[in-house]
Amino acid sequence: MGKVIHVAVGVVMREDGKILIARRPDHLHMGGRWEFPGGKVEEDETAQQALGRELLEEVAIEAKKLQPLTEIRHDYPEKTVLLDTWWVTDFEGEAKGSEGQQIAWIDTGELGDHQFPDANAPILEAIQKAKPIPT
Ligand SMILES: Nc1nc2c([nH]c(=O)n2[C@H]2C[C@H](O)[C@@H](COP(=O)(O)OP(=O)(O)OP(=O)(O)O)O2)c(=O)[nH]1
Ligand SMILES: [Mg+2]
Numbered sequence: 001m002g003k004v005i006h007v008a009v010g011v012v013m014r015e016d017g018k019i020l021i022a023r024r025p026d027h028l029h030m031g032g033r034w035e036f037p038g039g040k041v042e043e044d045e046t047a048q049q050a051l052g053r054e055l056l057e058e059v060a061i062e063a064k065k066l067q068p069l070t071e072i073r074h075d076y077p078e079k080t081v082l083l084d085t086w087w088v089t090d091f092e093g094e095a096k097g098s099e100g101q102q103i104a105w106i107d108t109g110e111l112g113d114h115q116f117p118d119a120n121a122p123i124l125e126a127i128q129k130a131k132p133i134p135t
Helices: 047-059 108-113 118-129
Strands: 004-012 019-023 038-040 062-075 080-092 103-106
Touching: 004 019, 004 047, 004 062, 004 118, 019 047, 038 047, 047 062, 047 080, 062 118, 080 118, 103 108, 108 118
Parallel strands: 004 080
Antiparallel strands: 004 038, 019 103, 062 080
16 A cells, blocks of 8 residues: 555634635546645645645635644545644634635535545544634
8 A cells, every 4th residue: 555645634713613615626636525725744844834834825824723633544545645634723814715716614514515525524523523622
């Protein structure tokens, strides 16, 4: 089996409790599905640093506070990912899809109405069960 791809993933929660999701561009792995913004952790980077960088690149927000949410390892036929998933409970800037991708702020109860990659099922469950610690 190939190596595990370490991915930093952010569940960005606004003060009104809504969560930020973005639509993966069609040409990418899992294209067309909704995701939590994030991306691959590069060498010499911590997951937190990678997440900060990816949130700025993909949705133009600056993360101010992170809390660990869950870690999910998932085998796709073509690759294995480790989704290192964090709550983002404080951020600056107004989210937009910097790469032209559609974004949406949704209630946690609406997560089930959107199609996420298969690996995300345990993340969706964790979000329903846990809430970030108020800061
Ligand atoms: N960001 C993100 N990736 C996810 C989620 N669920 C899921 O299976 N993945 C997978 C899809 C990809 O195979 C991998 C993340 O890769 P990515 O395409 O976001 O990586 P990246 O932003 O660094 O993009 P790139 O520059 O390497 O193209 O993790 C999710 O909720 N968010
Ligand atoms: Mg990405």
